[in-house]
Each structure stands twice: as structure tokens, then as C-alpha cells.
Amino acid sequence: MSNSIVTLAKTAFKDFQQGLATGEWEPFLERLTDDFTFWFPVGSYQGENVGKAKAKEFFNYVSQTAFPQGLSVTINRITNSENTVVFELKSEGELFSHPYINQVAISFDFRGDHICGYREYLGILYQIKPQA
């Protein structure tokens, strides 16, 4: 069981990576439950957010506004329990046209083969500069 959740999470993570890189979020969004909740540390989505519609809005914001050139992520480590998989990763791109690099931990909670929860933790604190 432990192996199958990791396999499932890795497959879902590829769709997540593709979303970040290209802005095509549909394959990842299809993996979310309707009552999907996500927890984000900063900005207008700070704290807990509820619902797949809110998630769609958030991921489109990430791609269209924050990282229009795409964000590249590489996995450093994967750990898991029965229903949760944590990815420790490095992300790299341009945030609001400024060079951006971060170390991040992201948890996916699964219910069946769908993701019902997402929590993100940041490893490097950065200051978002206001846009010119």
C-alpha cells in the first residue's frame, strides 16, 4: 500500500510539474477531489482555501501572474504515510520578473486516488517586491 501511494503521488506530481512549467493545469486539476483544500503560506491565498474552483483560480494565478515564464521544480526527497506524501523540492524561475529560487516542502493528502489536501511550506524566505 505504501508503494502504491508513492507511485500515485509521483504520477500526480508530474501533472503538477507540467502545470507549473506550462500553465496547463487541467490534468492536475482532474486529480483533485471537489472538496479539495489547500494551505498556502503567503499572499492573497495565505492560509486555508477550500474547493476545486478556488484551486483552479489559484493555480491559474500562479502561472499567469506570478510565474508567466514557468516554474521549474526538482524533487530532492519523498516521504509518505498511508494517505500523505511529502515532497521536498527545489524550485527555480522568475517571480514577477525577478530571479527566484526556493526550497519547498509540499504535502499531498490522498482519498482513494484523488488528492483532497495540499499544504505548502517555504524553505527560503524571500521578499516579493512590488511590481514597477
Added chain:
Amino acid sequence: MSNSIVTLAKTAFKDFQQGLATGEWEPFLERLTDDFTFWFPVGSYQGENVGKAKAKEFFNYVSQTAFPQGLSVTINRITNSENTVVFELKSEGELFSHPYINQVAISFDFRGDHICGYREYLGILYQIKPQA
């Protein structure tokens, strides 16, 4: 094997909790390898730090300077791989005399029954105010 690393990590975590609550770090420090490395997101220890001596300095700084009243942590979730255990937790206390609350992910890497690596990720970004 998976169970035993979680048991080991929970025991180590109690010493970590005690260190944060009371400033008594010796029991936790005894669990670290001499080449222990730790990765912290912010402040003068930002990035990777190497060595048990540096760790002792860091944890004493945390207790004596940052959280002299103690920091209380409660575990929300534990996930693990063969050698790594990730704790998602809530922390609460007074940082530099200001009310402080955070959601944090912390990874312990084990070599045998000792901790050789530590990485911390923050879930809420806060601004440290300069002391009056």
C-alpha cells in the same frame, strides 16, 4: 523498519520538544551525529549549517534569544521514508517578545539511531520586528 524509524523519530522529537520548551538541549544534542547538518530558512543561520557544535550554538540561540519563554509545538502529521521522517507541526510562543504562531515542516534524516540531517520549512511568513 518503517515502524522503527517512526518510533525512533518520535522519541527524538520529545527531546526536541523539551529543548524548545525548556532550553535543555543536551538530550536532543546527544542524538545528533558529529557531522550533523541543518538547514534553516531565515536569519543568521539561513541555509545549510554543518557540525554538532554549530547545532548546539543554534539551538541555544533559539532558546536564549529568540524564544526565552519557550516554544510549544504540537504534531499535526508524520510521514516517513526509510531514513527520513517529516513532522508537520504547529508552533506557538513569543518571538522576541511578540506573539508568534507558525505552521512548520521539519525533516529529520537518520543514520543508524542518530540524526544526521535536519531541514526546516515555514508555513506562515512573518516579519520579525526589530526589538524596541
